[in-house]
Amino acid sequence: MFENEKAEVIRAGIKLDRYGLIALSGGNVSCKVDGDKILVTPSGMIYEDLVVDDIILMDLSGKVIEGNRKASVDTKALLYIYNNMPEVKAVIHTHQPYATALGLIYDEFKCNLTTLANATKGSVNVCHFSSAASEQMGIEAVENLNGKLAVILRHHGVIAVGNSLKQALYSCVYLEEAAQTYSIARSMSNNIAMMSETQIEQAVKIFDYYGQGKESVPDSLVSKG
Numbered sequence: 363m364f365e366n367e368k369a370e371v372i373r374a375g376i377k378l379d380r381y382g383l384i385a386l387s388g389g390n391v392s393c394k395v396d397g398d399k400i401l402v403t404p405s406g407m408i409y410e411d412l413v414v415d416d417i418i419l420m421d422l423s424g425k426v427i428e429g430n431r432k433a434s435v436d437t438k439a440l441l442y443i444y445n446n447m448p449e450v451k452a453v454i455h456t457h458q459p460y461a462t463a464l465g466l467i468y469d470e471f472k473c474n475l476t477t478l479a480n481a482t483k484g485s486v487n488v489c490h491f492s493s494a495a496s497e498q499m500g501i502e503a504v505e506n507l508n509g510k511l512a513v514i515l516r517h518h519g520v521i522a523v524g525n526s527l528k529q530a531l532y533s534c535v536y537l538e539e540a541a542q543t544y545s546i547a548r549s550m551s552n553n554i555a556m557m558s559e560t561q562i563e564q565a566v567k568i569f570d571y572y573g574q575g576k577e578s579v580p581d582s583l584v585s586k587g
């Protein structure tokens with residue numbers, strides 16, 4: 363069941379590796395299917411080695427419907443997110459180093475690039491520490507998302523969410539790029555230019571027009587001069 367969706371989960375996992383967001387089998391990828399079930403990656407397996415039969419199908423109580431592998435150790439946290447945020451259709455958990463590093467310093471990574479605003483919808487909160495494999499990790503994520511598409515987990519990594527795997531993937535990839543850019547700027551100066559709330563809102567709106575099959579960005583949304 364859901365062979366195409368399982369293949370998409372694997373492809374997203376391979377991209378996490380490609381963009382430097384995980385090492386080896388770290389993190390996990392999951393998505394909702396059929397409204398009330400999720401697909402989740404197995405624990406401790408390298409993404410590029412996965413085949414569709416390695417992806418686990420379960421209901422929202424965690425009961426396995428299909429698959430013989432042991433699901434990600436973070437499944438309790440994932441289920442908490444899906445059960446408490448019905449609008450979330452995909453969750454990606456990574457150990458991306460730049461965003462995680464900022465989570466050791468700040469309680470919030472303030473939005474500083476249009477790409478971050480596009481991908482996460484603004485500044486990203488840092489969650490209190492919770493151990494891997496705990497439901498608390500999901501509780502912290504839900505409490506701190508605050509309308510954005512990512513949170514940083516202190517001492518751990520990132521949880522990105524979306525209405526699709528693509529949206530969750532964009533969120534964690536561009537969060538990492540923004541965190542890296544911020545770190546480079548910070549290494550050269552303490553005086554970092556930040557975006558205003560108006561600029562962030564503008565970037566969020568413009569991104570609605572990004573990609574194929576969408577209308578062009580209206581002139582009224584674009585800054586003059």
Ligand SMILES: [Zn+2]
Nearest residue numbers: 389456494519
């Ligand atoms: Zn982790």
